[in-house]
Amino acid sequence: MTVPGARDLVVCLRATGRTRIDRAGLWRAFTEAVPSSHGSVDARRMLADAITELAAAGELVPSRATDDGLPPLPRSVKLTRSATTPAEARPVEPWHPELRAADGLRTPSEAVRQVNRWLFAGGTRAEVVPLRERALEITGDEKAFDAGLPVPLTAQILRAERVTLPLHRLPVGDGPVLLVVENADTVHSLARALRAEPGPVGAVAWGAGNAFVSSVLSLVAEPPTAIRYFGDLDAAGLRIPARASALAVSEGLPPVRPATGLYRALLEHGRPAPAAGVDHSDVDWLEPGLRGPVRDLFAAGHRLAQEAVGRRVLAAARDWRAGLEPA
Known part of the structure; x- marks a missing residue:
């Protein structure tokens, strides 16, 4: 097999002991087979390529029904052989003494x-x-x-x-919540709006785009009670906090959760712009009430820049403060 992860994916699928596997099961097996795919903007394409190769090899049959993502994924797959029949036998490798714990792993x-x-x-x-x-x-x-x-x-x-980048923060109050913002101009506008009435927010931090996936670990020394995030509504804008959250939790930090009021304001005031290769795989990082509108936005091939929630929007209403609470 030539597609990275395809061989390991079919092993993980067969290890479930089931013949038909739904899309959620596909994603679980693929994340186990290719850990580096978790949070990657290319994860959907990688999974789609692996499914295509396995179908061509006669290992599985994808359902005709697909989702609305790009590229589309089948709603389920059916394995073509008995789950008790090994797909491809792996040569037995001895484990190094430092990796003896791997001997107990299924795959x-x-x-x-x-x-x-x-x-x-x-x-x-x-x-x-x-x-x-x-x-x-x-x-x-x-x-x-x-x-x-x-x-x-x-x-x-x-x-x-793991190299940790510094995270630039602007103090706005004494609250326990850290609000991380993807882009610099919106950091400035939000800090200006919050200083007069910070509520639970203690500081506004500049995530600096993808740098936040590393700089989130700089919070380990003095962890905040809660981390809220606001970024662009596009593939990278959701991938960044989803990956940062997974890493934060693995290091004992609180999860990175969406600033729901700010995202609602962006959906209301944002100006849709064309987006190439929009990926739906990280939409589930958002709160349930936001997922449908964002999937619709992506399905139309559009994105929203967070700068639409500027000073005029922040000054005109208070609804954008929803979701900044520590719990």
Whole structure:
């Protein structure tokens, strides 16, 4: 098989013991098979390519019904062989002593196997380097571990450290909530609006786009009670907080949750602009009441820039403050 993750995906699907697997099950199996896909803007395309290859190989039959994403995904798949018949036997690999815990995993990911081979090849003598450098060395993908380390990998086993960028913050009050904003101009406008009446917000931080996926870890030293986020309504704007939230929780920080009032204001006042390759995979990071309108926006091939929630909108109403509470 030539599509990355296809081989591991069919192994994970067969390990469920079921013949028909719905879309949610597909995503669970794919995330287990390819951990680096979690939160990736390319995850939907990668899964679609893997399904296409497995269908061509006769491993499964996708349903005719699909969702409305791009590319579309089947609502379910049917495995074409008995779940008790192994799809492709893997050669038995001995586990390095540092990875003995992997012996108890049902389907260790390819990344874990790659680390195992790296350890046997002398990885135990490697000096500590930034995590992305090690990920590139071992897997060929510098972002392979951005969404977290698959069990049983640890930073110690990888002889790596996660580099943490600073997170620029503007104090606005004494509250326990940190509001992270994707773009600099909106940071300035929100800080200006909140200083007069900050409510539960203690500071407004500049996420600086994708940098927040790393800089969220700078909060470990002094964690806020709650983290709220407001960004553009497009693929990257949802991928960033979804990935940052997964990483935050893995390090003991509170999850990154949407500032619902600000997103509602963006849906009301935003000006739809064309967007190429809109991805629906991270829409579920939003609160349930926002998901339908955002899926409709994406299905129309549009995006909304957060700058539409500017000073005039912030001064005209208070509804945008909803969702900034710590609980």
